[in-house]
Amino acid sequence: MAASRFDYQRxxxxxxxxxxxxxxxSARKRMGAPSDAYICxxxxxxxRLALACVHPQAYADVLAQTSPRTTDLELARVEQxxxxxxxxxxxxxxxxxxxxxxxxxxxxxxxxASPADDPANSDRVATMLRLLLRVSxxxxxxxxxxxxxxxxxxxxxxxxxxxxxxxxxxxxxxxxQIAREWQDWGKTLAIRxxxxxxxxxxxxxxxxxxxxxxxxxxxxxxxxxxxxxxxxVPASNPAAIEPLTILAIDDDAVLRxxxxxxxxxxxxxxxxxxxGKAGLQAALEHGPHVIITDWMMPEMDGLELxxxxxxIELGKDIHILMLTGREEEDRVxxxxxxxxxxxxxxxxxxxxxxxxxxxxxxxxxxxxxxSTDRRKMEDQVAELAILNRRLNNSSNTDALTQVAxxxxxxxxxxxxxNKTQSLAVIMLDLDHFKRVxxxxxxxxxxxxxxxxxxxxxxxxxxxxxxxxxxxxxxxxILPDTTTxxxxxxxxxxxxxxxxxxxxxxxFEGHVxxxxxxxxxxxxxxxxxxxxxxxxxxxxxxxxxGRNRVSFAA
Numbered sequence: 243m244a245a246s247r248f249d250y251q252r253x254x255x256x257x258x259x260x261x262x263x264x265x266x267x268s269a270r271k272r273m274g275a276p277s278d279a280y281i282c283x284x285x286x287x288x289x290r291l292a293l294a295c296v297h298p299q300a301y302a303d304v305l306a307q308t309s310p311r312t313t314d315l316e317l318a319r320v321e322q323x324x325x326x327x328x329x330x331x332x333x334x335x336x337x338x339x340x341x342x343x344x345x346x347x348x349x350x351x352x353x354x355a356s357p358a359d360d361p362a363n364s365d366r367v368a369t370m371l372r373l374l375l376r377v378s379x380x381x382x383x384x385x386x387x388x389x390x391x392x393x394x395x396x397x398x399x400x401x402x403x404x405x406x407x408x409x410x411x412x413x414x415x416x417x418x419q420i421a422r423e424w425q426d427w428g429k430t431l432a433i434r435x436x437x438x439x440x441x442x443x444x445x446x447x448x449x450x451x452x453x454x455x456x457x458x459x460x461x462x463x464x465x466x467x468x469x470x471x472x473x474x475v476p477a478s479n480p481a482a483i484e485p486l487t488i489l490a491i492d493d494d495a496v497l498r499x500x501x502x503x504x505x506x507x508x509x510x511x512x513x514x515x516x517x518g519k520a521g522l523q524a525a526l527e528h529g530p531h532v533i534i535t536d537w538m539m540p541e542m543d544g545l546e547l548x549x550x551x552x553x554i555e556l557g558k559d560i561h562i563l564m565l566t567g568r569e570e571e572d573r574v575x576x577x578x579x580x581x582x583x584x585x586x587x588x589x590x591x592x593x594x595x596x597x598x599x600x601x602x603x604x605x606x607x608x609x610x611x612x613s614t615d616r617r618k619m620e621d622q623v624a625e626l627a628i629l630n631r632r633l634n635n636s637s638n639t640d641a642l643t644q645v646a647x648x649x650x651x652x653x654x655x656x657x658x659x660n661k662t663q664s665l666a667v668i669m670l671d672l673d674h675f676k677r678v679x680x681x682x683x684x685x686x687x688x689x690x691x692x693x694x695x696x697x698x699x700x701x702x703x704x705x706x707x708x709x710x711x712x713x714x715x716x717x718x719i720l721p722d723t724t725t726x727x728x729x730x731x732x733x734x735x736x737x738x739x740x741x742x743x744x745x746x747x748x749f750e751g752h753v754x755x756x757x758x759x760x761x762x763x764x765x766x767x768x769x770x771x772x773x774x775x776x777x778x779x780x781x782x783x784x785x786x787g788r789n790r791v792s793f794a795a
Contacts, residue, residue, distance in 0.1 A: 247301075247302045247305035247306060248290075248294040248298075248301060248302070248305060250294075250618065250622055251433075251434055252386065253287060253290065253291060254433050254622075254625055255386060255428070255433055255434060255435060255436075256287065256382050256383075256386055257283070257284050257285075257286070257287055258284070258424060258427055258428060258431070258433055258435075259378075259381070259382035259385045259386065259420075259424050259435075260283040260284070260286060260287075260375070260378045260379055260381075260382040261280045261281075261283035261284035261378075262280075262283070262420055262423045262424045262427060263283065263377070263378035263381045263382060263420045263424075264279035264280055264282060264283030264371075264374045264375065264378045265277070265279050265280035265283065265641065266416060266419055266420045266423065267279070267374055267377065267378065267406055267416060267420075268280075268374060268641075269641050269642065270416055270419075271406055271407065271408070273370050273373075273374060273406070274367060274370050274371070275641075275647070276641035276642075277637050277638075277639065277640075277641055277647060278343070278346070278367075278371070278637075279371065279374050280641075281342070281346065281637055282346050282349055282350060282371045282374070282375060283374070283375065283378055285333065285337060285342075285346070285350065286333070286349075286350050286353070286375055286379075287329070287333070288333045288336055288337075288350075289328070289329030289330060289331070289332035289333030289334075289336065289350075290317075290329040290333075292329075292332055292333070292336065293321065293325070293329055293332065295619070297325070298615075300324055300325070303324070304317075304320050304321055304324055307320050308320060313354070314330075314354035314379075315354055315355065317329070318330055318354075330350065330351045330352075330354065331351065333347075333350050333351070334347035334348070334350050334351035335347075337350065343367075344365075344368075345365050345367040345368035345371055346371065348365060348368040348371075348372075349368045349371035349372045349375055350375070352368075352372060353371070353372040353375035353376055353379070354376075354379075373405060373406070374406075376405070377402050377405055377406055380402055381402070381417060381420060384417070385420075385421060385424060385435075385436060385438055386436060399413060399414075414441045414442055415441075417441040418440060418441050418442075421438040421441070425438075431625070431628055432625075433625070483607075485509055485510045485511050486510045486511070486530075486531040486532055486603060486606060487510065487511045487512075487513065487528055487529070487530040487531050487532075488505055488508070488510050488511070488512050488513070488530060488531065488532045488533075488534065488599070489513050489514070489515065489521065489524055489525060489528065489530040489532070489533045489534070489535075490502055490505065490512065490513070490514045490515075490534050490535075491514070491515045491516075491517070491518065491520075491521035491524075491533065491534070491535040491536060491539070491544070491547070492514075492516075492535070492536040492539070492565070493516055493517050493536065493539040493540055494536070495516070497536075497588075498514055498516070501514075501534065501595075502514055504592045504595060504596060505534075505596075505599070507596065508596065508599060508600075508603075510532075510603075513528055513530065517539045517540055517541045517542065518535070518539050518541060518542030518543055518544060518546060518547040519541040519542045520541075521533070521535060521542075521547055522542065522547055522550055522551065525551055525556070525557065525560070526554075526556070529556055530560060531560065531561065531603075531606045532560070532561045532562075532563065532599065532602050532603070532606065533551070533560055533561070533562045533563070534563045534564075534565065534599070535547055535548070535562065535563075535564055535565065536564075536565045536566075536588075537564055537565065537566040537567075537568075537577070538566075538567075544564055544565075544566075545576070545577065545580050548562055548564070548577075548580045548581045548582055549580050549581065551581070552580070552581035559606075559609050559613075561583050561584075561602040561603075561605055561606050562581065562582050562583050562584075563582070563583060563584045563585070563586060563598055563599070563602060564577050564582045564584070564585050564586070565586055565587075565588050565590060566585060566586075566587060566588060567587065567588040567589075569587055583602065583605070584598050584601070584602065586598055637649070638650040640695075640709075640710040642688055642691055642692060642710075643691055643692050643694075643695035643710050644692075644695065645695045645698070645699060645708045645709060645710050645716075646707055646708065646709040646710070647709065647710060648709065648710070648711045648712055650709060651707070651709030651710075651711060651717050651719070654707050654709070654719055655667065655717075655719055655769045655772070655773060656769045658719055658721045658769075659762075659768075659769035659772070661721065662721050662722050663762060664721075664722050664723060664724065664762070665719075665720070665721055665722075665723065665761070665762040665772065666720040666723040666724075666725070666727075666728035666759060666760065666761045666762070667717060667718070667719060667720065667759070667760050667772050667773060667775075667776040668717070668718040668720065668728065668731065668732050668735070668757055668758070668759050668776060669711075669715070669716070669717050669718075669757070669758045669760075669773070669776040669777050669779070669780045670698075670715070670716050670717075670718070670732075670735065670736075670755045670756065670757040670758070670780065671714055671715050671716075671755060671756050671780055671784070672690070672691075672694060672714040672739075672753050672754075672755050673753065673754045673755060673756055673784075673788040673789060674753075674788075675687065675690065675713070675714035675753070678690055678749065678753070681749075682746075682747065682748060682749040683747075685746065685747065686746045686747055686748075686749040689744065689746035689749075690744055690746075690749075690753055691710070691714065693742065693744050694714075694716070694739060694753060694755075695708065695710060695716070697735075697738050697739055697742050698716060698718065698735055698738075698739075700738070701731075701734050701735050701738045702718055702720075702731060702735070703720075703731070705720075705721055705722065706718055706719060706720050706721075706731070707719040717773070717776075718731070718735070723761075724761075725759075725761050725793075728759050728761060729759060729791065729793075732757045732759050732791045733791055735755070735757065736754070736755060736757055736789065736790070736791055739752075739753060739754060739755050740752055740753075740754045740755075740789060754788060754789035755789065756780050756783035756784045756788045756789065756790065756792075757779075757780065757783055757790070757791045757792070758775075758776045758777060758778065758779025758780035758781070758782065758783055758791075758792050758793075758794065759776060759779055759791060759792070759793050759794065760772050760773075760775035760776035760779060760793075760794035761794075775794035775795075776794060778794060778795075779792045779793055779794040779795075780792070
């Protein structure tokens with residue numbers, strides 16, 4: 243059973259916002275691998291989800307002591323009191339169990355603390371991921387909060403921008419990009435996102451509010467809220483509890499009317515039937531939550547009715563109360579063995595009858611809650627599967643060029659090494675790439691890399707794999723390939739790149755590449771030897787005038 247107070251919708255919305263923000267800032271400021279940043283952002287709250295699923299009632303009690311504005315550290319303190327551990331420790335442990343890089347776990351475990359509390363001997367990657375998570379968590383809160391609260395939160399923009407070494411204008415543009423991508427991914431993954439005004443407008447309203455209220459605006463972000471306030475995601479105000487449907491069955495018309503008269507006090511929907519056969523038909527048509535039936539009736543008695551109802555799927559969750567004028571022990575046992583949930587003797591005491599109905603209602607509501615929680619958990623599992631596929635793709639894909647990244651390339655080369663003896667590798671470097679960046683800017687350089695990756699992907703075979711190894715360096719893995727076939731592919735790639743015109747801003751022209759080919763040899767002990775041989779052949783191509791293909795010695 244899931245924690246009743248745990249807001250799963252907000253959890254997924256916030257996780258997606260943080261992941262997109264981490265990835266976008268990482269790519270824009272070249273702070274490590276954007277795929278690593280995305281994974282950390284997505285999994286940074288996984289400990290909370292785990293606690294809510296494994297200890298639903300206890301975690302509901304934890305959440306009852308907090309609000310949506312409770313800080314991560316305050317939540318961790320309450321969790322420590324209840325579980326002797328908190329979501330940060332659990333999340334880090336889960337990542338280590340999944341054999342994800344240790345800097346991920348360090349960052350998720352410590353990012354919510356003050357920068358002054360960061361470990362002195364912290365890994366460089368962990369330090370960078372902590373910074374990304376801090377800023378991205380603030381942006382996620384900004385995206386999820388009420389529109390009225392955003393100007394107050396925005397008062398911290400200069401601090402956030404400074405932390406990631408951006409100007410205020412650049413940070414505003416970055417936030418707009420994050421909001422768009424967050425909403426696009428929300429539509430793709432069926433995760434609800436909030437409508438966000440352009441951040442230039444939020445900044446303007448913040449400036450106006452600050453001018454009007456002075457320092458008070460800075461305190462608005464810390465103002466307490468009630469648990470019922472919206473936190474960016476529209477609140478799902480629960481409707482009034484729906485009444486149950488109760489079916490009353492008795493062959494005595496007077497007793498049946500009396501029974502219905504008393505049941506009207508409950509406020510539930512009432513239907514009735516004059517005997518067991520008609521009662522079974524009514525149950526099949528209306529699917530009641532509760533059945534109150536007499537035992538002795540013509541055509542089909544109450545005991546046979548109960549047995550028939552319990553045989554069908556519809557009847558397994560119906561609460562059945564039987565009325566009987568006989569209190570013999572064997573008769574009562576027979577009724578319970580047939581599937582009756584409760585027995586009331588006739589003539590019934592109205593107060594006792596209604597209390598038994600009320601007890602039955604609690605059981606029905608509990609069953610419905612269990613069913614709802616089960617469906618919700620199934621939905622969460624389905625959403626997690628979708629996000630896991632997205633996470634897996636992100637961890638294996640270069641964010642800029644959308645071809646396989648270095649991590650995937652190294653693993654794929656090793657896999658093919660173990661599968662086939664006839665294996666070739668092409669390494670290639672784009673010629674004079676630095677000149678493009680220096681003369682036309684990094685945006686033009688990024689476009690050159692993107693188009694080069696598309697050209698490479700369009701000119702390899704289905705069995706080949708194109709990977710970006712870093713900077714302007716690419717690798718193509720060619721399984722089951724001879725030397726002649728590898729040369730054919732390499733020349734096709736060289737010609738395709740040299741003839742492709744790239745236009746971006748003031749840049750228009752061709753780029754060439756220096757290529758190196760290595761084919762597996764018996765004296766090679768590991769796949770890295772094949773990779774290094776191809777890399778050395780690239781150097782030969784560069785030394786020989788560039789825009790050519792060379793073979794490893």
